[in-house]
Amino acid sequence: MKAWRISFAASGILLGLFGVFRLLTEVPVGNLVVLAGWMIGAVVIHDGILSPAVIAVGWFIGRAVPARGRRYVQGGLIAGGLITAVAIPLILRAGQEPPSKAILQQSFGGNLTILLGLVAAASLVLYALRVARDTRNTRSAKTAAGAEPSPERL
Amino acid sequence: MLAIFFGTCFVTGLLSHYQYQPWAWLPEPASPVWLYRVTQGTHVITGIATLPLVLVKLWSVYPNLFRWPAVTSLKHAAERLSVFVLVASALVQLTTGFLNVLNWYAWPWDFVAVHRFLAYVLIGSILLHVGLKLPDIRYGLQARLPQADVLTETPWDQNPLAHSNAGEVPPPPTPALTRRGVLVAAGAGVGAVVVTSIGQTVAPLEPVGLLAVRQWNKGPQRVPVNTTAQQAGVQAVAVDQRWTLQVNGRTPFTVTLAELDDLARSEADLPITCVEGWSVGAHWRGIPLLDLVARAGGDAGSRVEVISLQQGSQFARSTVLGPQVSAALLATHLNGERLNLDHGYPLRLIAPNRAGVLNTKWLARIEVV
Ligand code: HEM
Numbered sequence: 001m002k003a004w005r006i007s008f009a010a011s012g013i014l015l016g017l018f019g020v021f022r023l024l025t026e027v028p029v030g031n032l033v034v035l036a037g038w039m040i041g042a043v044v045i046h047d048g049i050l051s052p053a054v055i056a057v058g059w060f061i062g063r064a065v066p067a068r069g070r071r072y073v074q075g076g077l078i079a080g081g082l083i084t085a086v087a088i089p090l091i092l093r094a095g096q097e098p099p100s101k102a103i104l105q106q107s108f109g110g111n112l113t114i115l116l117g118l119v120a121a122a123s124l125v126l127y128a129l130r131v132a133r134d135t136r137n138t139r140s141a142k143t144a145a146g147a148e149p150s151p152e153r154l
Numbered sequence: 155m156l157a158i159f160f161g162t163c164f165v166t167g168l169l170s171h172y173q174y175q176p177w178a179w180l181p182e183p184a185s186p187v188w189l190y191r192v193t194q195g196t197h198v199i200t201g202i203a204t205l206p207l208v209l210v211k212l213w214s215v216y217p218n219l220f221r222w223p224a225v226t227s228l229k230h231a232a233e234r235l236s237v238f239v240l241v242a243s244a245l246v247q248l249t250t251g252f253l254n255v256l257n258w259y260a261w262p263w264d265f266v267a268v269h270r271f272l273a274y275v276l277i278g279s280i281l282l283h284v285g286l287k288l289p290d291i292r293y294g295l296q297a298r299l300p301q302a303d304v305l306t307e308t309p310w311d312q313n314p315l316a317h318s319n320a321g322e323v324p325p326p327p328t329p330a331l332t333r334r335g336v337l338v339a340a341g342a343g344v345g346a347v348v349v350t351s352i353g354q355t356v357a358p359l360e361p362v363g364l365l366a367v368r369q370w371n372k373g374p375q376r377v378p379v380n381t382t383a384q385q386a387g388v389q390a391v392a393v394d395q396r397w398t399l400q401v402n403g404r405t406p407f408t409v410t411l412a413e414l415d416d417l418a419r420s421e422a423d424l425p426i427t428c429v430e431g432w433s434v435g436a437h438w439r440g441i442p443l444l445d446l447v448a449r450a451g452g453d454a455g456s457r458v459e460v461i462s463l464q465q466g467s468q469f470a471r472s473t474v475l476g477p478q479v480s481a482a483l484l485a486t487h488l489n490g491e492r493l494n495l496d497h498g499y500p501l502r503l504i505a506p507n508r509a510g511v512l513n514t515k516w517l518a519r520i521e522v523v
Contacts, residue, residue: 001288009285016239016278022271031263035272038250038261039242046245050209051216071331075339078331082206082343086252086351087365093256098385100496102378103257103368111364115346122342 054081068134069127076123080116087112156211157280159204160244164277166197170429171270173509178457181476187506191427194509195355198255198431203348205248210340212241233286240279247272255367255430354432368432374494377436380428380510383495386464392499392516399501403450403522411500417441418486428510438504440485447479452522454480459521460503460514472512478505484517 023032057077065073090108097103173190176182183189225231247269254265261268284291331339353363354370363369368378383389391397399409409417418440427433447456457475464470474482482505486493493499498515505513 001292005285005288007285008288009282012278012281012283012285014278015281016275019271019274019276019278022274023268026271027263027268031261031268034262035246035268038246042245042249043238043242046212046241047216047219051213054213055216071335074331075335075342078210078336078339079343079346082209082340083346083365085206085209086202086347089253089256089258090365090367093258097257098379098382099372100374100379100382100494101257101368102370102373105369105372106364106366108365111350115350115364119342119346 068130072123072127072130075126076119080119083115083119084112087115156204156207157284159200159207160277160280162200163197163204164273166193166200167270167273169193170197170509173429173512174266176475178475182478182507184477184481184506187424189507190509191355191425191433191507194427194429195352195431195433198251199348199352199355201248201251202255202351203344205252206344206347207340208244208248210336214336236279236282236286239275240283243272243276243279247276257430357434367430368428370432370434374496375436375488375491377426377434377488377497378428378432379494379496380430381467381469381515383499383516386462386467386516388463388516389495391463392495397500399517400519401446401450401522402520403447403452403456405449405451407449409446414441414486414500417445418484420483422483422504424483424504424506426504426510426513427508437489438483438485439487440483440501440504442480443474443482443484443503443505444480446484446520447522450520450522457523459523460517461519461521462514463516463518469511469514472503472514474503474505478508481506 023035027035058074061070061073061077087108090104090106091112094104094106094108099105169190170193173182225234250261250265251269253260254269259265347365349359350362350365351367353360353366354368357370360366360369360371370376370378373379383392395411397411401407401409420442421437421439423435423437425433425435443458444454447453447458452458456479457473458479459471459473462470482503484501485498485504486501488494488497493502498517501517502515503513503517
């Protein structure tokens with residue numbers, strides 16, 4: 001295990017330093033400054049804005065959504081949120097290149113709506129199944145309890 | 155899983171780099187004709203899938219950002235720095251890669267070079283991270299999914315309540331989504347992205363390509379274009395009736411526009427694959443490159459430079475080497491019609507297992523070396 005750890009770490013450090021070296025020697029300083037800005041900016045936007053926003057939504061769901069439906073709302077939001085994250089650049093960029101390139105020639109806003117509709121429908125179906133199962137369980141528990149009151153059933 | 159995705163991108167990316175700079179003694183093979191189509195299609199679709207996966211992964215470890223004290227030792231400081239490099243380079247690599255595929259060049263640098271160097275930094279920091287975390291990874295892979303607690307705020311080896319220290323403990327009851335539930339939901343989201351994007355590479359899935367960047371059936375002659383004649387600045391010169399192809403070698407000669415049709419007797423089914431990941435199979439008619447090379451005094455072992463009418467682009471010329479010399483076609487027709495101007499009229503190169511940008515369009519000159 002120790003040998004593995006050391007070889008992973010050492011090869012990682014070497015490869016990383018090689019990349020840094022190539023960047024520093026082959027990319028103009030001005031561009032490196034912008035690249036550093038992108039890297040810091042990406043972490044700040046992600047850790048400072050995106051993650052807190054997700055946590056805020058989670059907190060809101062915890063208060064606003066009854067326990068039984070909560071996991072379906074959360075699941076739907078995770079799947080839908082990830083799809084939206086990919087779709088946003090497509091929406092912003094659609095239709096900006098010559099048509100013969102056949103690039104981004106769709107109405108991605110509409111397409112995203114369709115996909116989110118499907119995600120919402122799937123979450124609803126799963127939730128409905130859960131409700132149906134719960135109802136069946138309570139009913140059969142009741143009938144069982146009525147017929148022969150056995151403690152294990154309860 | 156993420157490590158596999160990143161590794162896949164790294165390997166397929168390096169293969170793509172090799173298209174640009176092959177070693178003379180190991181030229182790109184000409185078969186299978188779909189090799190680059192598969193590797194670069196995989197590169198881009200894996201990259202697109204990795205983007206949302208990384209968001210989920212970072213979200214699951216977000217609490218660690220606030221672990222206190224922030225740094226306990228020099229070693230710990232170095233570890234956190236390496237995690238910063240990992241996260242920053244992953245986010246930038248994935249977003250710029252994706253934006254590049256959308257032809258949204260929102261940065262001043264040369265994408266290809268920086269993307270490659272950043273790939274070294276990223277993969278290096280992943281290897282280092284794996285080295286540091288190997289015990290946790292082993293524990294995580296051994297633990298049963300619902301009970302694993304590798305993602306809590308306290309590292310499992312410092313947490314007396316961790317399952318690995320306390321034995322099998324039932325998972326805490328929660329009305330919220332379980333760990334497995336999160337994975338299922340994330341998998342559904344990423345799966346939807348993959349299925350609706352991959353139509354630009356896998357033709358049968360084109361009809362569900364709700365998020366597909368390219369739609370080949372919307373391109374002229376049912377093939378998308380990457381650089382139009384206008385963008386290349388060749389609209390006028392390419393349609394000039396006095397166009398000729400100059401072939402230089404031991405016995406130089408020229409081919410005129412009128413002679414093209416007589417020479418163009420060969421047909422081939424070859425996919426065209428863009429470095430940006432889209433690809434489509436197509437039917438071509440044209441002149442075997444080897445015919446002209448032989449007439450100029452070369453043979454199948456020659457190195458051939460093909461040069462475009464286009465000026466001032468690094469892709470205005472390319473080199474054909476090794477097996478591709480015998481397999482390449484100088485195309486005049488695409489899918490049964492005269493080559494569209496945006497596809498390189500009057501004459502373009504098309505060779506198997508070759509990146510689209512290297513299939514030079516609007517040819518003006520050929521050098522047989
Ligand atoms: C996840 C980590 C990634 C790694 C390690 C990686 C690595 C690489 C490497 C080494 C190259 C070769 C560059 C060269 O020719 O010198 C490459 C090319 C490329 N990658 Fe990635 N890549 C990643 C993610 C992505 C993503 C997410 C996308 C887009 C969705 C992407 C799109 C491209 C494109 C379009 C090229 C070809 C560039 C060109 O030749 O114009 N990559 N990648």
